[in-house]
Amino acid sequence: MTNYAAVMPTLGTIEISDVGDPTPGPRDAVVKMEAVGVCGSDTAYFTVGYVGDYLVNGPIILGHECAGVVVEVGTGVTGVRVGDRVAIEPGRPCRDCRECMAGRYHLCPDLIFFATPPYDGSLQQYMAVDERQLFVLPDTMSFEDGALCEPLSVGIWACHRAGLQPGDSVLVTGAGPVGIMAAQAARAFGAADVTITDTSDWRIDFAARLGFTAARAGESERNDFDVLLECSGAPTALADGVWRLRPNGRAAMVGMPKQDVTLALSRLNVNELTIGLVNRYGHTWPTAISLIAGGRVDVSTMVTQRFRLDQTVEALLNASQEPASMKAMIAPQQVTG
Known part of the structure; x- marks a missing residue:
């Protein structure tokens, strides 16, 4: 052959x-x-x-x-x-x-x-x-x-690294494939609400059609999220996003910018914020298959x-x-x- x-x-x-x-x-x-x-x-x-x-x-x-x-x-x-x-x-x-x-x-x-x-x-x-x-x-x-199942696994692992719990309020920055998958995983794991931001009107509309609160990056003024899933890779997205977290908030960094990121460590310290980095995934395929087959992720x-x-x-x-x-x-x- x-x-x-x-x-x-x-x-x-x-x-x-x-x-x-x-x-x-x-x-x-x-x-x-x-x-x-x-x-x-x-x-x-x-x-x-x-x-x-x-x-x-x-x-x-x-x-x-x-x-x-x-x-x-x-x-x-x-x-x-x-x-x-x-x-x-x-x-x-x-x-x-x-x-x-x-x-x-x-x-x-x-x-x-x-x-x-x-x-x-x-x-x-x-x-x-x-x-x-x-x-x-x-x-x-x-x-x-x-x-x-592969990009969904990235989203599943991001939720794991952020310690997402049922009832959490979640901000996803970046409405590309991984951001959309991460948002869907967060919702499937019991997030109370999920907001997605992006710079593309088409992707913002795409996220809205899936039932998420969608907004242009920088226009959401909420600062009471429990979890940040940074999926854009934009150089300032993580630094900006942590300001949107309430005390004891958790972040997972999925998108990797091409340059070093500067963080306001005083802010992290005062509110005891936690940042988890994401390197692919582990043990996620059975969960991914279950979420898709069960209709919990589209x-x-x-x-x-x-x-x-x-x-x-x-x-x-x-x-x-x-x-x-x-x-x-x-x-x-x-x-x-």
Whole structure:
């Protein structure tokens, strides 16, 4: 069989190439990729070649929000069977280090994460994946729903890092895909009210259609929120947001600005505010699947554009070129020409 992939050989270029059949190792399953969501990190690697300290220094396959169907299993596989529809957690930890043994596998220093240099991602038709990264989807969930378990997991983890409790009043800064997911997770976990701010009128309207209080960034004058989920990455968003928190407020920083952030530590000290940083997620896929399958989080409306594998360039640039865009989805099995 052919195994076409969207390979980025050099900065800003994509070639559709046959990368050969994957060979499953012990505890691996071969997954036929059916849906891959485009993340801002994919676009950054494609356009500028780096995200934070991770630098592209050779050919790479992008994509880490993914789902598909198991078509082959290796030796020792017991958790999935051929024909299972699965959502895929894109990080493979060593499972033996101190962080892994403590349950913090997402902080493993040897974590192999899809589409994080030098490791290839899921924009390929077939891929061998450790069965422990695979989570069987119920029949009510589509492959696109399964792929969106990844950004929803970021939102779930942000709520966890902020210590969100039922009845909390929540401010989400940034109404992009992760901000919308974080807001939905907060509501599902029992937040009394959720306010989302952004600079895009289209995204503000999108958030309002999902039932959130939505406002232009800087125009909300409330300063009695319990929780801040900063998802924009704007350089002043965290510093401005903590002024909106009441005493004993908690914040989670998801969006990562390109420069250092200055905080009013006297304010943090007087009100005993707490800030948690977010590095991906841990143990979130079962919760994500439950929230989507149970109808408590709506991910289907997040997909605003769809592309074939050979349209990967258009998909990667979609967010910058299409104002009415929330999430682009690529179908790896669809290739023309």
